[in-house]
Amino acid sequence: MRPPPTPRAVRAARALTMVPGDAPLDDAALILAGRRILDVGPARRVLAGFHGPVDDLGDVVLVPGLVNAHAHLELSHLRGQAPPPAGFCAWAGWLFAAARDTAPPDVLAAAVAEVAGTGTAAVIDVAGRAGAAVARALRAAGLSGLVCREILGRRAGVSLDLPPQLADAAGDGVAATVCGHALYSTAPELLRRARAVCREHGTPFSLHLAEHAGEMELFTTGRGEFAAMLAGRLLPKGWQPPGRSPVAEAAAQGLLGPDTLAVHVVSLAPGDLDILARSEVTACLCPRSNVRIGVGVADAPALAAAGVRLALGTDSLASNDDLNLWNEARALFTAHPELPGRAVLEALTVNPARLLGRDDLGRLAPGSVGGWAVLPADLAQRLA
Ligand SMILES: [Zn+2]
Structure with missing residues (x-):
């Protein structure tokens, strides 16, 4: 058995969770172990108390893998x-x-x-x-x-x-x-x-x-x-x-x-x-x-x-x-x-x-194993 990957966080200006009823998240963060999402939400809450590495992706939109x-x-x-x-x-x-x-x-x-x-x-x-x-x-x-x-x-x-x-x-x-x-x-x-x-x-x-x-x-x-x-x-x-x-x-x-x-x-x-x-x-x-x-x-x-x-x-x-x-x-x-x-x-x-x-794919939600993707800039206007 491979050891579980160390949790990492990503932060971005926006995230679309694709969970029905969810509004777009501004200044969003995810905590992941590999592609498994452990937490998602406003960076202020998600990153409070998280001491692992954080990749700040800046002005991009995150969507589910x-x-x-x-x-x-x-x-x-x-x-x-x-x-x-x-x-x-x-x-x-x-x-x-x-x-x-x-x-x-x-x-x-x-x-x-x-x-x-x-x-x-x-x-x-x-x-x-x-x-x-x-x-x-x-x-x-x-x-x-x-x-x-x-x-x-x-x-x-x-x-x-x-x-x-x-x-x-x-x-x-x-x-x-x-x-x-x-x-x-x-x-x-x-x-x-x-x-x-x-x-x-x-x-x-x-x-x-x-x-x-x-x-x-x-x-x-x-x-x-x-x-x-x-x-x-x-x-x-x-x-x-x-x-x-x-x-x-x-x-x-x-x-x-x-x-x-x-x-x-x-x-x-x-x-x-x-x-x-x-x-x-x-x-x-x-x-x-x-x-x-x-x-x-x-x-x-x-x-x-x-x-x-x-x-x-x-x-x-x-x-x-x-x-x-x-x-x-x-x-x-x-x-x-x-x-x-x-x-x-x-x-x-x-x-x-x-x-x-x-239900563990296609959404940015705890328990998802699909990780995230960055919406390409040329598509962000159309899709975000
Ligand atoms: Zn075919």
């Missing part, structure tokens, strides 16, 4: 290699050839260090093959999160048990579970069972959903470039389109609920906003990945206005330039300058923490 709600850290070795944006089929074709192996340990450790160094305290990661290595890398860096073994394919009756290596690698605030890849790539029976396994684990159920227009075309008409790409590969012989949008199809398969993390939701049909809002899913937006692949961006203001809870994810370095979640927020504001700052700050903190069922 962020939660990256969608990543594939095992693809971190593909940084900088994606082709220019040319649509989903071109990107998927490239990835299929490029992702023969997974990130080696040093690349994984560097990716996790980048995540931690840019203010992120927890990651919801989707792993095809290297989930155990990802869980170990997160733990080694003192980060929290959830590593989801991605279920893909159509083999009925396949075991959804966690691989023993992944189950063993979890711990210290890093949980492990399963997730579905997408409606077009994972059989309905497996998606249904995967969600049931998530419920047993008490974890959210993550699914890529409505990422691009080709997915919409596939499910509504069965035609198009994407349908042609999948025919005879991921789609079984004789597959018939359900004649409704991916979101409507996910709802019909009983996959949407307050435990669902619907990733992307770029391509929506009329009525889909309503379905997402009523089912109380959390929608994870990955705007830079969507732009990098060339599929447009999700209509974040419409989702927020409909009452859909939002989260933000970097997705992987196979479709993004870095793992800095602040850059995701910047991209979101570039695409949607009218988006309320509070909605974005909630998407980075409390919303994904709530989805994870973790």
